[in-house]
Amino acid sequence: MSAPPRAESSVVARLSTLDRFLPVWILAAMVVGLLAGRLVPRLGEALGAVAVDGVSLPIALGLLGMMYPVLAKVRYDRLDTVTGDRRLLVSSLVLNWLIGPALMFALAWLLLPDLPEYRTGLIVVGLARCIAMVIIWNDLARGDREAAAVLVALNSVFQVIAFGALGWFYLSVLPAWLGLPTTGLDVSPWTIVRSVLIFLGIPLLAGYLTRRLGERAKGRDWFESTLLPRIGPFALYGLLFTIVILFALQGDAITSQPLDVVRIALPLLIYFAAMWAGSYALGRAVGLGYGRTTTLAFTAAGNNFELAIAVAIATWGATSGQALAGVVGPLIEVPVLVALVYVSLALRRRLFPSTDPALEESRRA
Template structure:
């Protein structure tokens, strides 16, 4: 079956640029808009933004069949490889690239680290399908990553932002992140949609059946992630009009380590799994799960902890803008490797 990428997903980078431009334009032309957006706040939580962030996370978490986790856990080799790539190699690689390229700009550096710690649970399904990976294993690895993120993300942020930079003696790095704030953000922006997704799947499958759920409900709700992401970007950039002239160079500055990360993670993942004789379909599932990142979570945590105007939040927005074109090219690379190495 030849699976094609949906129109909205294929041109996601274009939509993100347009959303950024629309946000900046609205902020400049209608100064009252940013004031009205800020008016809808409770404490440090902006209500429209919180709604957008939670809606971003819900569809991918509602897609996952968590009842299949026990099956995945039986394949200890695949699970071990995936956990190693996602939670050791991936996090350390992004940390190293952040230090290498952005150590003199600690806010951008910490934003990039937040991305590296947020493992992919959304677009990876698209990349895996396009690369003819094993969709069941992709879903299982996504389920595993979802649960692992809820449990460990706060600790990893504390470790990689508060502890390691000091231990390594990095200069000009005085960013501090409250573990309590991160935990609160994760429980809000990942915990709420995780629970909603789990309950939606459980009760709707029970009442309507799995075929209706996968054939009707999932296709109807999936675009919500993109719409909510674009809504969030418009809100964010309507408040950032004063910095627009600085952004193009900053986008390039952030994009370079991201491109290196995506390409390196994919090929390292693919060839590690291949050396362990993992079949192509499972190998591709592991590789794309390890390569992509959960930008929705990174954006949510950055906004909740550092603020909507923060450089960290800006880095989070640049993430999917870079990821989409690079991952499309990596899908092609994966299919080439399949033809070269896979024995029919």
């Protein structure tokens, strides 16, 4: 084994080449997707012709492919150390189900008062708490994988229970109390359950079985030193594939309605930055370590765009402003949260000086 890196060495410098230049790959994927969607006739229609729970089949496959390797890395026998951390669990519930939806509601009304379709779409995005891409951001930022698995599962349970009720409250009840126009949200509990089962249940089961059967067959050392390095890069391949498809599907809309996209993007930018920074500060204030503070921040800042898009399409139609707002969500979330991955890595040495990167890397290899 090579010698441990010096304490003062850069965390970012120790990332793999694929991880270190991730912004370059993501920018290239965005450009490729935009050009393909703009230049290839009817490509968006072809990609969206077959859907899984209202989401294009290629996007669904990309999401499943990028989540599976990370969920295979989770040490499921350590989950009990997370479920006993009340500071983490309570903080996550408050951030995700009280602060997050309220903040998006406020931003949507303040910045899009004259665009009701986009405003409604953003509120729906704010109600859909993240259960997919957050796993990738957390892993890239060297967050706590076990904590991410628990918080994502917790979000999934609350999503099934609370999404419909919160939609009714933020689209009908609260606007009526404030003297604002109201709208409705026609979404069945089964739509939410189906989204959770597809986009979390399938890769979670596959990751768990891979680890369980691999460790049983050849042991943990072989599993983590031989198999995981082979399947790990496919998480980023799946991410880049998903980004290409997302931008290809909306390439024409983005380039033909740039001012609308900018109007939608502004509240999203503020939302992602505020939720991440506030959650990071809260994690630090309640005494969480680097790994769990990072996990808390990314699980609070991310959103379940798969569910938001599916609900918008089912309720208002694929060509509606609500659906466009749902699609713009991940287009803004991806570059912003990638940037925050690097912010988080840079903050580790400054705010968590007791963290030993060498020990952490050896545990997570």
